[in-house]
Amino acid sequence: MRRLHLAVMLTCLGASTAQAGLFDDDEARRRVEDLRLKSESRIDNVSRGLVDLSNQLQALRDENAKLRGQVETLTYELEQAKKRQQDFYIDLDNRLRKVEPQAVGAEPPQKPVDQAVLESQEYDAALNLFKANKYKDATAAFTAFVGNHPASPLASSAQFWLGNAWYLLRDCKRAIEAQNLLLSKWPNSQKAPDGLLAIATCQAEQGSAAIARRTLEGLVARYPEAPAADTARQRLKRK
Numbered sequence: 001m002r003r004l005h006l007a008v009m010l011t012c013l014g015a016s017t018a019q020a021g022l023f024d025d026d027e028a029r030r031r032v033e034d035l036r037l038k039s040e041s042r043i044d045n046v047s048r049g050l051v052d053l054s055n056q057l058q059a060l061r062d063e064n065a066k067l068r069g070q071v072e073t074l075t076y077e078l079e080q081a082k083k084r085q086q087d088f089y090i091d092l093d094n095r096l097r098k099v100e101p102q103a104v105g106a107e108p109p110q111k112p113v114d115q116a117v118l119e120s121q122e123y124d125a126a127l128n129l130f131k132a133n134k135y136k137d138a139t140a141a142f143t144a145f146v147g148n149h150p151a152s153p154l155a156s157s158a159q160f161w162l163g164n165a166w167y168l169l170r171d172c173k174r175a176i177e178a179q180n181l182l183l184s185k186w187p188n189s190q191k192a193p194d195g196l197l198a199i200a201t202c203q204a205e206q207g208s209a210a211i212a213r214r215t216l217e218g219l220v221a222r223y224p225e226a227p228a229a230d231t232a233r234q235r236l237k238r239k
Contacts, residue, residue: 119145119149119152119154120154122141122144122145122148122149123145123152123154123157123158125141126138126141126142126144126145126158126161127161129141130142130161130164130165133168135165135166135168135169136165136169138161138162138165139162139165139166139169142158142159142161142162142165143162145158146158146159146162155186156182156185156186156189156191156192157189157191159178159179159181159182159185159186159191159195160179160182160189160191160194160195160198162178163175163176163177163178163179163182163195163198164198166178167198167201167202172202172203172205172206175198175199175202176199176202176203179195179196179198179199180199182195183195183196190226192223193219193222193223193226193227193228193229194226194228196215196218196219196222196223196228196232197216197219197228197231197232199215200212200213200215200216200219200232200235203215213236216232216235216236217232217236219232220232220233220236
């Protein structure tokens with residue numbers, strides 16, 4: 001009898017253990033499935049995030065390309081405007097050279113023909129460097145000309161072109177210094193109004209809009225009949 005009872009107990013214990021094992025397997029499978037679903041959800045979220053990030057990066061690339069194109073266009077237009085301004089001043093210089101001595105003020109003493117020819121050749125050589133866009137060489141040539149021929153009728157023009165060469169070398173500080181020297185030494189030169197206009201341009205590019213405006217107003221007041229004064233009036237209207 002005791003053997004039968006023991007056998008029954010062992011049978012029940014085995015069944016209970018098997019049932020517990022079955023429950024453990026179901027729980028494990030359920031947990032694995034939960035983990036799988038959660039993992040898939042996270043992967044989907046990451047994938048969507050990567051797609052969104054990729055789209056944003058592409059949009060930024062497109063916008064950057066667009067902005068780069070606009071910058072290149074504006075840079076080209078600025079260079080063309082500077083070239084037109086340069087050509088205008090060179091043409092003006094050629095037309096005014098014959099009357100420049102009378103505009104300076106007191107009649108300069110007559111010089112030997114060979115000296116006048118030498119000065120003209122040196123001046124033309126410096127101006128040709130400027131025309132060839134060799135601005136660094138032009139600054140040296142114009143500086144040398146003004147130093148060697150301070151009383152020359154062409155000295156004020158050389159000083160003006162020296163300032164323009166510095167401007168085209170992106171050195172507004174030296175450009176302003178050069179044009180201020182033109183105004184102090186040759187205030188009656190026909191280049192003086194243009195020198196003031198060049199100073200205002202540099203001041204504006206340096207971010208000193210108020211100072212540039214005062215310079216333009218001073219130009220109009222000081223040289224009201226000069227062509228540069230008309231340009232100054234137009235700029236003042238836009239500010």
